[in-house]
Each structure stands twice: as C-alpha cells, then as structure tokens.
C-alpha cells in the first residue's frame with residue numbers, strides 16, 4: 001500500500017523572504033550587525049540625495065536588507081493589495097520593472113500579491129544591492145529568472161515597456177529633476193494594461209513627493225486606483241496634514257537590539273499612489289486614520305469620492321455595518337465590499 005500523500009503547500013513569498021533574511025545575519029556577530037545598521041541610519045539621515053550609492057558594500061546591504069527590507073516589503077505589499085482590489089477582476093501584471101529596486105522588496109511584494117511567474121527586471125545603481133537581491137531571490141523558485149541590472153536614475157533613464165512599474169522608497173534619494181525623470185520614465189513605460197506604483201515613507205515630505213508624482217501621472221493620462229477614491233486633487237490642505245497608512249512588521253532580534261524594547265512588531269508608516277492606464281474601480285471611500293472604537297460606536301475618518309474628508313459614526317443600530325466597522329482597519333476601503 002502506498003503511504004498517504006503529504007499535501008504540497010509551498011511557503012508564501014512573504015515566509016520565504018522572512019527565512020532568507022533571518023539566514024542573512026547568521027554567523028555575523030550581533031554587535032557587528034547593529035553597528036552596520038547604525039552606520040546606515042546615519043547615512044540615510046545625512047544630506048540626501050547623494051551622487052554615489054549609499055549601499056556601498058556587502059555589510060551595508062546586509063544591514064539594509066535585514067533591518068529595512070521587511071518594512072519596505074510590507075508597505076509595498078499593502079499598496080499592491082489596494083491596486084489588486086481596484087483592478088478589474090483577474091488582472092495581474094504580465095511583467096514588472098522595479099526601479100531603484102535595491103535588494104528587491106517590491107519584487108517579493110508583487111510575487112506575494114499575484115500568483116504565477118512573470119518577467120521581472122530590477123534596476124539600481126548599487127551593484128552590492130543587486131548582488132544581494134539576486135542571492136535572496138535564489139531561495140524562491142518563482143523569482144529565479146529575475147534580471148538584476150545596473151542602471152542610474154536620471155534624465156537618460158529608459159525603462160522597457162511593462163505592466164507594472166514599482167518605485168519604492170527611492171524618490172527621497174533623488175534630486176527634484178531626477179524624481180520627475182523617474183516618474184515620467186515610469187509613465188512612458190507602462191503598457192496599455194499597465195500600472196505605476198510609487199511608495200514613500202509616511203512622513204509629511206514623503207506625502208509631498210507622492211502628491212507630486214500622482215499629479216504627473218494624472219497629467220500623463222493615468223487614473224488613480226488607490227489609495228484615493230478619485231483622480232481629482234487631494235482634499236488635504238497643503239501643510240495641514242499628510243495622507244499615510246500603516247503596515248505591521250514583525251520585529252527581528254536585530255530590530256530589538258538596535259531599537260531596544262521587546263515588542264514583537266512595529267508599524268511602518270508609508271504614503272503611496274497606484275496609478276493605472278486602464279480604468280480602475282476605486283473604493284467609494286478609504287479609511288484614512290486608525291478607526292476609533294468607542295462604547296457602542298466606531299468613528300471612521302474617511303476620504304470619500306463624493307465630499308472629500310469627513311467622519312462617519314457607525315453605531316450598534318447599523319447592525320452588520322457596525323460589526324464590519326469594528327473589524328475595519330486604517331487603509332481599508334469603506335463600506336466593505338459585499
């Protein structure tokens with residue numbers, strides 16, 4: 001008699017990435033890893049943009065990957081989830097180019113969002129980042145054929161035609177001219193069926209860079225698929241607030257060592273825009289703050305397709321809608337899909 005078959009359940013790209021990143025620091029004394037992270041944080045705090053890569057060697061990129069990649073992965077994963085929700089049913093990118101992709105967080109995020117394999121190219125000027133990206137991707141068979149290509153973002157940047165262009169946590173490192181150049185190159189390269197996704201830290205200046213990129217994409221004929229419920233101007237008065245969201249990230253032992261404390265997770269704040277050449281189905285409204293749960297009611301701060309920013313109070317009297325509001329999260333569409 002044959003032995004019963006064990007069902008084959010491949011690990012998700014998110015789990016595979018987590019395991020690959022955990023292995024990265026094996027054998028590296030914890031103090032050395034923490035020192036590399038400190039050095040990296042100092043370079044990122046310094047005067048950016050720079051005219052040479054910040055990620056200069058293997059220690060820099062290993063520190064970046066172990067310390068920041070889990071967070072940039074989760075932020076991009078969240079943005080791509082919103083794009084998938086707004087795209088017509090069955091839409092999946094047939095190809096991806098990740099610009100300033102570094103160690104490939106956005107490539108892993110796309111693999112975690114859409115099943116199957118697709119041609120993918122990662123462009124970056126830092127060779128050590130590309131090398132480590134290639135090494136990490138070797139642990140996921142779906143990413144085995146990704147091309148890791150050295151390329152400098154600037155006026156001369158050209159991107160091959162593709163269905164999905166990702167630009168995550170890159171604009172901050174560029175001069176204003178290069179920022180415009182990368183967004184325009186992304187817009188030119190997106191196919192008729194294509195999308196451009198830009199993600200930045202969820203800070204006031206990150207939001208400003210997103211708003212500028214969003215406007216350039218709209219001017220180039222794109223539709224805003226997420227997070228906004230429309231492609232009109234953002235209703236936030238400049239300088240008064242900033243649109244951002246939050247993604248939960250498990251903390252590694254390296255995080256705990258660098259940041260102290262014993263929390264098992266931290267929240268990565270990010271701003272983003274997903275713009276499409278095709279007509280999307282954006283949400284009617286999006287929850288733009290953490291919902292406030294009070295006795296018998298939930299307060300939702302919304303950005304609405306009709307009416308801009310506003311607050312909705314959902315009470316027990318609303319029955320199933322109240323239960324949905326209690327489960328709703330910052331960044332979700334509202335009302336929930338049927």
Ligand SMILES: C[S@@+](CC[C@H](N)C(=O)[O-])C[C@H]1O[C@@H](n2cnc3c(N)ncnc32)[C@H](O)[C@@H]1O
Pocket residue numbers: 053054055068069072073099100101102103104105106123124125126129151152153154167168169170173174178
């Ligand atoms: C903060 S990292 C983000 C990496 C990755 N996209 C992510 O989300 O984790 C910024 C990346 O942009 C790249 N970069 C910065 N300026 C660049 C330029 N002018 N040309 C090409 N790559 C650049 C850096 O080398 C680095 O890999």
